[in-house]
Amino acid sequence: MPLYENVFIARQDISGVQVDALADSFAQLVADHGGEVRKREYWGLRNLAYRMRKNRKGHYVLFNLSAPPAAIAELERTMRINEDVIRYLTIRVDTLEEGPSAMMQSRSSREERGRRGERERAAEAAPPERPAAVPEPAEA
DSSP states (O other): OOEEEEEEEEETTSOHHHHHHHHHHHHHHHHHTTOEEEEEEEEEEEEEEEEETTEEEEEEEEEEEEOOHHHHHHHHHHHHHOTTEEEEEEEEESSOOOSSOTTTSOHHHHHTTOOHHHHHHHHHHSOOOOOOOOOOOOOO
């Protein structure tokens, strides 16, 4: 079966419990049409890049799906009709990402890479490299 990633944004004025119930209904819809939800992540209430339907924030939810195209078409139709869903995006992927998505990775794993300022300070603390001696041109 084809693999898909689906992210939808729900309105800011509904509660987290209502978002969870909405995600459950979408997952059940996919299951009823012969698909399977492999992973589901709630990314939280986040700021939107711009106002959409008078909302400045939205509840983000990610689904990793293994489903036939008919199930995806029905899922998108249902999301389009539902007034609590501001936006959605479904893409077909070759493989599903294992483990937590980039949005869910812990802050500690991001800090292990080191911040830009720390790398620059470390480079400044190291003694400067001496340029190789360049012979002077002989005068004619």
